[in-house]
Amino acid sequence: MITQCPIRPGCKYIYKFTIIDQEGTLWWHAHVSFLRATVYGALIIRPRDGHSYPFPMPYKEVPILLGEWWNTNVFDVEKLAVATGAAPNLSIAYTINGWPGDLYPCSENQMYKLKLLQGRTYLLRIINAALNHELFFKIANHKLTVVSIDARYTEPYVTNVVVTAPGQTVDVLLTADQPIGSYYMAATAYASADGVLFDNTTTRGVLAYDGAPSSTTPLMPVLPDFNDTPTAHKFYSNLTGLVGGPHWEPVPLKVDREMLVTIGLGLEPCPANTSCKGPKLSASMNNVSFVRPTSLSMLQAFFFNVNGVYTTDFPAKPTIEFDYTNASINNNIPMLFAPKGTKVTKVKFNSTVEIIFQNTAILGVENHPMHLHGFDFHVLAQGFGNYNPATDRKKHNFINPQMRNTIAVPAGGWAVTRFTANNPGVWVLHCHLDMHLPLGLATAFVVENGPTPETTLPPPPVDLPQC
Numbered sequence: 001m002i003t004q005c006p007i008r009p010g011c012k013y014i015y016k017f018t019i020i021d022q023e024g025t026l027w028w029h030a031h032v033s034f035l036r037a038t039v040y041g042a043l044i045i046r047p048r049d050g051h052s053y054p055f056p057m058p059y060k061e062v063p064i065l066l067g068e069w070w071n072t073n074v075f076d077v078e079k080l081a082v083a084t085g086a087a088p089n090l091s092i093a094y095t096i097n098g099w100p101g102d103l104y105p106c107s108e109n110q111m112y113k114l115k116l117l118q119g120r121t122y123l124l125r126i127i128n129a130a131l132n133h134e135l136f137f138k139i140a141n142h143k144l145t146v147v148s149i150d151a152r153y154t155e156p157y158v159t160n161v162v163v164t165a166p167g168q169t170v171d172v173l174l175t176a177d178q179p180i181g182s183y184y185m186a187a188t189a190y191a192s193a194d195g196v197l198f199d200n201t202t203t204r205g206v207l208a209y210d211g212a213p214s215s216t217t218p219l220m221p222v223l224p225d226f227n228d229t230p231t232a233h234k235f236y237s238n239l240t241g242l243v244g245g246p247h248w249e250p251v252p253l254k255v256d257r258e259m260l261v262t263i264g265l266g267l268e269p270c271p272a273n274t275s276c277k278g279p280k281l282s283a284s285m286n287n288v289s290f291v292r293p294t295s296l297s298m299l300q301a302f303f304f305n306v307n308g309v310y311t312t313d314f315p316a317k318p319t320i321e322f323d324y325t326n327a328s329i330n331n332n333i334p335m336l337f338a339p340k341g342t343k344v345t346k347v348k349f350n351s352t353v354e355i356i357f358q359n360t361a362i363l364g365v366e367n368h369p370m371h372l373h374g375f376d377f378h379v380l381a382q383g384f385g386n387y388n389p390a391t392d393r394k395k396h397n398f399i400n401p402q403m404r405n406t407i408a409v410p411a412g413g414w415a416v417t418r419f420t421a422n423n424p425g426v427w428v429l430h431c432h433l434d435m436h437l438p439l440g441l442a443t444a445f446v447v448e449n450g451p452t453p454e455t456t457l458p459p460p461p462v463d464l465p466q467c
Contacts, residue, residue: 001292001293001294001297001298002292002297002298002299002373002426002427002428002444003297003298003299003373003425003426003427003428004297004299005296005297005300006032019045021247022045022151022247023045023046023047023151023153023246023247024044024045024148024150024151024152024153024169024171025042025043025044025045025063025125025126025127025148025150025151025169025170025171026042026043026044026045026150026151026169027040027041027042027043027065027127027129027169028040028041028043029041029129033074033075033078033079033438034074034075034077034078034088034131034434035074035075036129036131036434037067037068037069037070037074037091037131038067038074040065040067040129041065042063042065042125042127044061044063044125045151047246051246053147054147054153054242054245054246055147055156055173056121056173058121058122058123058173059117059120059121059122060120060122060123061122061123061125062114062122062123062124062125063097063125063127064096064097064124064125064126064127064137064185065095065096065097065098065127065129066094066095066096066126066127066128066129066130066135066137066164066187066203067094067095067096067098067129067130068091068093068094068095068129068130068131068132068133068199069091069092069093069094069095069100070089070091070092071092072089074131077089078434078438081281081435082438083274083275083276084275084276084277084280085270085276085277085278085279085280085281086280086281087196087197087281087435088132088435090197090198090199091130091131091132091133091199092104092199092201093106093107093199093201093203094130094133094135094187094188094189094199094201094202094203095203096111096112096185096187096203096204096205097112097205098112099111099112099203099205100203101202101203101204101205102204103201103202103203103204104201104203111204111205111206112205112206113205113206113208114185114205114206114207114208115208115209115210116176116207116208116209116210117176117209117210118176118177118180118209118210118211119175119176119177120175120176121173121174121175121176122173122174122175122176123147123171123172123173123174124144124171124172124173124174125169125171126162126164126169126170126171126172127164127168127169128164128165128166128167128168128169129166130166131166131433131434131435132166132433132434132435133166133189133190133191133198133199133433134163134164134165134166134189134190134191134192134232134367134369134408135163135164135187135188135189135190136161136162136163136187136188136189136190136223136224136228136231136232137161137162137163137164137185137186137187138160138161138162138185138186138221138222138223139174139183139184139185139186139207139221140183140184140185140186140218140219140220140221141178141183141219141221142160142174142175142177142178142183142207143158143159143160143175144158144159144160144162144172144173144174145157145158145159145172145173145174146158146159146162146170146171146172146239147171147172147173148169148170148171149168149169149170149171149239149402149404150168150169150376150403150404150405150406151169151376152241152247152376152402152403152404153241153242153245153246153247153248154239154240154241154242154402155239155240155241155242155400156173157238157239157240159235161223161224161231161235162235163190163231163232163235163236163408165367165369165406165408165432166369166406166432166433166434167369167371167405167406167432168369168404168406168408176207176209178209179209180209180210180211180212181209181212181216181218181219182206182207182208182209182212182216182217182218182219183206183207183218183219183221184204184205184206184207184218184219184220184221185204185205185206185207185221186202186203186204186205186220186221186223187202187203187204188200188201188202188203188223188226189226190224190226190227190228190232190367191226191227192227192229192232192365192366192367192411193364193365193366193367193411194227194364194365195364196364196366198226200226202223204220206218229367229410229411232367232408233382233384233410236382236408236410237382239402240397240400240401240402241378241400241401241402241403242400243399243400249376249378249403251378251380251398251401251418252352252418252420253398254352255352255353255354255418256347256348256351256352256353257316257345257347257351257352257353257354258316258354258356259316259317259345259353259354259355259356260316260317260318260356260358260387261285261286261355261356261357261358261443262284262285262286262287262318262324262358262359262360263283263284263285263357263358263359263360263368263370263409263431263441264283264284264359264360264361264362264363264366264368264441265281265282265283265362265363265364265366265436265439265441266281266282266283266284266289266336266337266338266362266363267279267280267281267282267336267337267363268280268281268282268289268337268338268340269337279336279337281439282337282338282439282440283431283436283439283440283441284338284440284441285314285429285441285442285443286314286315286317286318286319286443287315287318287319287320287338287339288314288315288338288339288340288341288343288440288443289338289339289340289341289439289440290340290341290342290343290430290440290441290442290443291340291341291342291440292342293309293310293342295309296309297426298310298342298344298426298444298446299425299426302425302426302446309342310342310343310344310444310446311341311342311343311344312343312344312345312346312446313343314343314344314345314443315343316345318358320335322335323386324358324359324360324361324386325359325360325361325365325384325385325386325412325413326361327361327364327365329360329361329362330361330362330363335362336362336363338440340440343443344426344443344444344445344446345443345444345445345446346445346446346448347421347445347446347447347448348421348447348448349421349422349424349447349448349449349450350420350421350422350450351420351421352418352419352420352421353418353419353420353421353445354416354417354418355377355416355417355418355419355429356387356414356415356416356417357370357407357409357414357415357416357417358386358387358414359409359410359411359412359413359414361412365411365412366411367408367409367410367411368408368409368431368433368436368441369406369407369408369409369431369432369433370406370407370409370415370429370430370431370432371405371406371429371430371431371432372405372406372417372419372427372428372429372445373405373427373428373429374423374425374427374445374447375405375419375420375421375422375423375427376403376404376405376419377403377404377405377407377417377418377419378401378402378403378417378418378419379401379402379403379404379407379415379416379417380396380397380398380401380416380417380418381395381396381397381415381416382407382409382410382413382414382415382416383395383410383413383414384410384412384413384414385412385413385414386414387414387416392414392416396416406432421445421447422447422450423447424447424448424449424450425446425447426444426445426446426447427444427445427447428442428443428444429442429443429444429445430442430443
């Protein structure tokens with residue numbers, strides 16, 4: 001209901017778009033309810049003919065899609081959570097390219113298998129398509145070299161573990177430099193919220209070297225603990241952009257719109273005459289819990305100058321300042337309840353926006369993957385505690401910061417991002433943990449048209465199509 005209305009059952013919708021200055025691994029997915037649990041796929045953009053990767057040509061490219069599985073209708077999972085006000089039921093498995101792997105009773109003999117030639121280098125395009133979990137990913141006895149994130153090239157970064165938040169992609173080079181044999185690849189949850197239940201299972205597939213006996217028992221990697229925030233933060237914060245590489249963009253230094261945006265959970269009263277018991281879960285940004293339109297998409301409302309669908313008064317800073325990461329805030333009951341609204345930020349075409357995301361301790365600290373549609377942004381800095389301009393601005397990286405479209409804001413911490421609003425339209429900014437999106441952890445940007453003043457937009461037709 002932001003950029004478009006849902007595609008109705010039995011109908012079709014054709015997307016036509018031009019790829020400009022993008023190269024690498026992206027993905028597509030459903031954006032209604034929990035449907036993206038299974039409705040998703042890779043979208044791979046390779047260099048133009050005559051151009052090459054900024055790293056040695058791999059022998060083979062392999063998509064690795066990490067997913068999540070429920071043994072029930074995923075639409076009903078969200079429907080039940082909304083009705084009761086509780087967290088959604090947990091998934092029962094993770095998947096690698098659709099296969100849960102041999103640690104689950106339903107798939108003991110079914111797992112993803114990749115055949116390797118010793119000495120060859122492979123490009124693994126890792127996509128976290130899970131609904132509600134960040135994931136650690138490892139391969140036994142092998143190093144991985146990160147070369148791209150969210151379709152943006154990076155300085156090569158060697159690691160033995162990859163961490164991905166839902167919505168993120170990571171391209172890594174894998175060299176088959178170990179003795180001929182079989183090695184497990186495995187993924188399991190990074191769960192940063194203390195005391196919150198999560199899917200504590202592990203999916204795995206097999207890398208089998210050509211010539212390895214089929215009877216060989218694969219080696220299993222030692223995975224991080226589920227709450228290993230230092231390992232996650234080391235990975236997320238050590239990635240840097242490839243200056244001078246294909247499609248590199250320098251950091252815009254002049255900022256036109258500065259925003260400090262708190263993100264976190266909360267509560268809301270149960271509606272009357274429902275099965276909801278007690279306050280239900282909610283979420284907010286700058287003390288505004290987002291409500292999606294129901295009749296028109298916000299882009300339709302913008303294009304046709306229709307009033308009443310949204311307002312342009314999303315606050316640029318918290319309406320109430322407090323010690324954001326101090327758990328004592330939970331003793332202030334009114335602070336747990338954020339008002340509802342469809343509030344957005346309106347910016348001029350080609351203006352530069354800086355967003356400082358600040359996690360809060362309301363209902364507990366948690367890592368939140370924040371995803372912006374329509375743009376990539378530079379990640380200038382990230383850290384823990386409350387953001388302090390006097391000291392933390394000195395940590396900003398203006399030389400070679402990573403670029404991406406989804407930032408995992410550290411649990412109990414902050415992240416500084418900056419982007420140029422050069423894509424007119426209405427673009428949602430939301431948490432890519434799908435359990436949090438319907439709770440209200442979202443807002444949107446309305447980017448004005450460039451050469452054409454907004455006042456020249458056509459008047460609304462007499463019968464504007466409804467969603």
